[in-house]
Amino acid sequence: MQLNGKTILLTGGTDGIGLRLARQLREKGASVISTGRTPARIAAAEAEGFTVITADLTGPEGVEAVVSAFSNRPLDVLINNAGMGVDHDFRLAPPDPEQDERALWLNLHAPIRLIVRLMPALRARTPASPEAMIVNVTSGLAIAPSAGSPVYCATKAALRSYTQALRGQLKGTVVHVLEALPPMVDTQMTAGRGNKKISPEECARQIIAAMERGANEANVGMVKVLQAVHSASPALARAVMLRF
Numbered sequence: 424m425q426l427n428g429k430t431i432l433l434t435g436g437t438d439g440i441g442l443r444l445a446r447q448l449r450e451k452g453a454s455v456i457s458t459g460r461t462p463a464r465i466a467a468a469e470a471e472g473f474t475v476i477t478a479d480l481t482g483p484e485g486v487e488a489v490v491s492a493f494s495n496r497p498l499d500v501l502i503n504n505a506g507m508g509v510d511h512d513f514r515l516a517p518p519d520p521e522q523d524e525r526a527l528w529l530n531l532h533a534p535i536r537l538i539v540r541l542m543p544a545l546r547a548r549t550p551a552s553p554e555a556m557i558v559n560v561t562s563g564l565a566i567a568p569s570a571g572s573p574v575y576c577a578t579k580a581a582l583r584s585y586t587q588a589l590r591g592q593l594k595g596t597v598v599h600v601l602e603a604l605p606p607m608v609d610t611q612m613t614a615g616r617g618n619k620k621i622s623p624e625e626c627a628r629q630i631i632a633a634m635e636r637g638a639n640e641a642n643v644g645m646v647k648v649l650q651a652v653h654s655a656s657p658a659l660a661r662a663v664m665l666r667f
């Protein structure tokens with residue numbers, strides 16, 4: 424896809440990978456409307472010249488706030504990027520079901536609802552902008568889960584499955600479906616955890632390159648290796664990843 428002149432709705436565009444996507448997409452000539460919750464981050468993004476819709480996407484009200492704030496605007500690309508990790512490790516502490524619910528909503532229900540609510544806008548093409556795109560940000564952990572974060576992995580694997588099926592449905596239509604699978608990235612989400620993280624700038628760069636190529640998947644950084652191992656032996660990929 425040629426990104427110049429495109430209108431892009433980007434959830435979670437006020438920090439981390441999303442903020443870098445917003446900046447780099449703007450450099451490509453796209454107009455980016457972000458969403459976020461935290462007032463200081465929203466103010467900082469607005470100070471950079473971005474339009475930000477305030478919405479908590481852990482429930483249907485947040486989705487509807489985004490949809491109504493976006494109504495009457497043309498839409499070329501929806502990037503479902505906002506997501507959260509969730510502690511759910513019986514070896515450390517009893518899991519918090521409320522927190523699990525929030526993660527299920529933000530990471531899975533909100534992307535699906537946004538796709539449902541915004542599909543008419545994505546399908547409404549003009550001669551000047553004949554194609555549209557949905558980008559769902561999942562994770563390398565959607566391919567094979569780590570033992571330490573079962574709920575997070577389940578949300579990402581479910582979104583991966585939804586994305587693959589949706590791509591099958593929309594094949595041959597004007598709406599292209601891209602799944603972005605980041606490895607561990609150096610953002611607030613992974614603060615104090617892991618090493619060998621890639622920068623959010625590099626992660627955004629690889630996702631945007633996949634958008635421009637019209638790829639089905641953006642396998643970012645080490646996720647390419649995980650994909651290769653998984654293609655050769657899903658059991659081996661699972662065994663390796665379960666150690667984390």
Ligand SMILES: NC(=O)c1ccc[n+]([C@@H]2O[C@H](COP(=O)([O-])OP(=O)(O)OC[C@H]3O[C@@H](n4cnc5c(N)ncnc54)[C@H](OP(=O)(O)O)[C@@H]3O)[C@@H](O)[C@H]2O)c1
Pocket residue numbers: 434435436437438439440441458459460461462464478479480481503504505506507508529560561562563604605606607608609610611612613
């Ligand atoms: N970092 C990694 O290692 C990694 C690896 C694989 C996949 N991913 C995926 O990449 C995506 C971005 O992750 P990130 O590391 O960039 O995260 P991040 O640095 O924590 O940023 C998340 C963004 O989403 C927004 N957000 C968080 N909770 C929200 C909520 N309830 N409602 C609406 N917006 C919310 C945040 O702003 P506010 O908090 O102000 O709302 C922020 O703009 C996520 O889907 C994540 O699962 C990340």
